[in-house]
Amino acid sequence: QLETAFGACVREAAAGGAQGGVFVEELLREARHIEVQLLGDAHGGLVHLHERDCSVQRRRQKLIEVAPALGISDAERAEMLRHALALGSACGYRSAGTVEFLLPKGRGPIFIEVNPRIQVEHTVTEEATGVDLVASQLRIAAGASLAQLGLARQQDVVLTHCAIQARVAMSVPGRVTSYAAPGGPGVRVDGCVFAGYLPP
Numbered sequence: 001q002l003e004t005a006f007g008a009c010v011r012e013a014a015a016g017g018a019q020g021g022v023f024v025e026e027l028l029r030e031a032r033h034i035e036v037q038l039l040g041d042a043h044g045g046l047v048h049l050h051e052r053d054c055s056v057q058r059r060r061q062k063l064i065e066v067a068p069a070l071g072i073s074d075a076e077r078a079e080m081l082r083h084a085l086a087l088g089s090a091c092g093y094r095s096a097g098t099v100e101f102l103l104p105k106g107r108g109p110i111f112i113e114v115n116p117r118i119q120v121e122h123t124v125t126e127e128a129t130g131v132d133l134v135a136s137q138l139r140i141a142a143g144a145s146l147a148q149l150g151l152a153r154q155q156d157v158v159l160t161h162c163a164i165q166a167r168v169a170m171s172v173p174g175r176v177t178s179y180a181a182p183g184g185p186g187v188r189v190d191g192c193v194f195a196g197y198l199p200p
Contacts, residue, residue, distance in 0.1 A: 006022065006024075009022045010022055028102055028104045028110065029104070029105075030104065030105045031102040031103060031104040031105070031110075032053060032055040032069070032072070032102070032103040032104075033053070033054045033055045033057070033062075033100065033101075033102060033103075033112075034051050034052070034053055034054070034055075034069050034072070034080060034100075034101050034102075034103050034109070035051060035052050035054055035098045035099065035100045035101070035119075035121070036048050036050070036051045036080055036081055036083075036084035036098065036099045036100075036101070037049040037050065037051070037052070037096070037097075037098055037122065037125045037133070038084060038085070038088045038093060038096070038097045038098070038099060039095075039096055039131075039133070039136055039137075039140070039146060039149075039151065040088050040092070040093035040094045040095065040097070040140075040146075041094060041140050041144065041145045041146045042094050042140070042143065042145075043145045043146075043147075044092075045145055045146035045147065045151070045152065046085060046088045046089055046093060046146075047146060047151050047153075047154050047156070047157050048081050048084055048085055048154070048157070049125050049129050049131055049133070049157050050067065050068050050081070050125070050128065050129065050157070050159055051067070051068055051069050051077060051080060051081065052065050052066060052067035052068070052069060052121060052124050052125055052128075053065065053066045053067075053069035053070065053072075054121055058169065061167075061169055062120070062121055062167065063166070063167050063169065064164065064165065064166055064167070065121040065124045065164070065165040065167075066124065066162070066163070066164050066165075067124040067125050067127070067128040067129075067162070067163050068128060068159055068162065070162075072103065076103060076108070076109065079108060079109055080099075080101050080103070080109045083099070083101070083109065083111065084099035087099055087111075087114065093116075094140065095116065095117075095137055095140055095141065096117070096118055096122070096133050096134075096136060096137040096140075097114055097115060097116045097117065098114065098115045098117075098119055099111070099114050100112040100113050100114070100115065118133060118134060118137060120167070121165055122134075123163075123165055123188060123190055124163040124164065124165045125163075126163075127161055127163035127188060128159055128160070128161050128162060128163045129157055129158065129159060129160065130158075130160055130161075131149075131151070131157065136149055136151075168191075168193075170199055173199065174198075175196065175197065175198045176193055176194070176195060176196065176197040176198075176199075177195065177196075178195050179193050179194055179195045179197070
């Protein structure tokens with residue numbers, strides 16, 4: 001069925017105004033989704049804030065994020081961090097951003113994309129490193145250097161905790177009839193749900 005599917009894709013791309021070119025991606029089974037958080041300033045400063053594992057997903061929506069990523073080798077981790085910094089350095093990256101990789105079993109990391117923004121899962125990195133990414137991004141936009149943020153060197157970014165984010169995603173429309181926020185030591189809640197909330 002590949003030849004027929006390929007032809008259909010070419011026709012659909014051409015009908016959408018593109019040149020009709022398509023490409024085929026390799027299917028990577030048992031690949032983990034690992035992200036590396038970057039902070040860069042306008043003064044040539046660039047650091048990573050380690051990595052997080054975003055492999056648990058439902059319909060391409062991340063549900064569980066863990067920082068740092070557990071169960072990956074030191075070599076795999078070092079390679080992803082090195083690639084992320086090289087990419088950020090090559091383009092003079094300025095702001096908070098995320099370099100995303102797939103990590104297939106038994107192979108090296110494969111680049112997916114760069115998200116040049118804060119992502120929902122930034123909170124696990126904040127909790128694991130103690131660095132407020134939103135405040136850092138705003139200060140960088142106002143001209144602050146990483147040195148002014150206390151992050152002049154990579155060694156200034158220290159993993160102090162392991163953090164886990166669990167995201168609740170509604171899959172059935174309807175009104176929230178009751179809501180009790182979780183709590184306790186070390187629990188952070190970022191959300192907008194309340195009793196009576198009707199999702200758009």
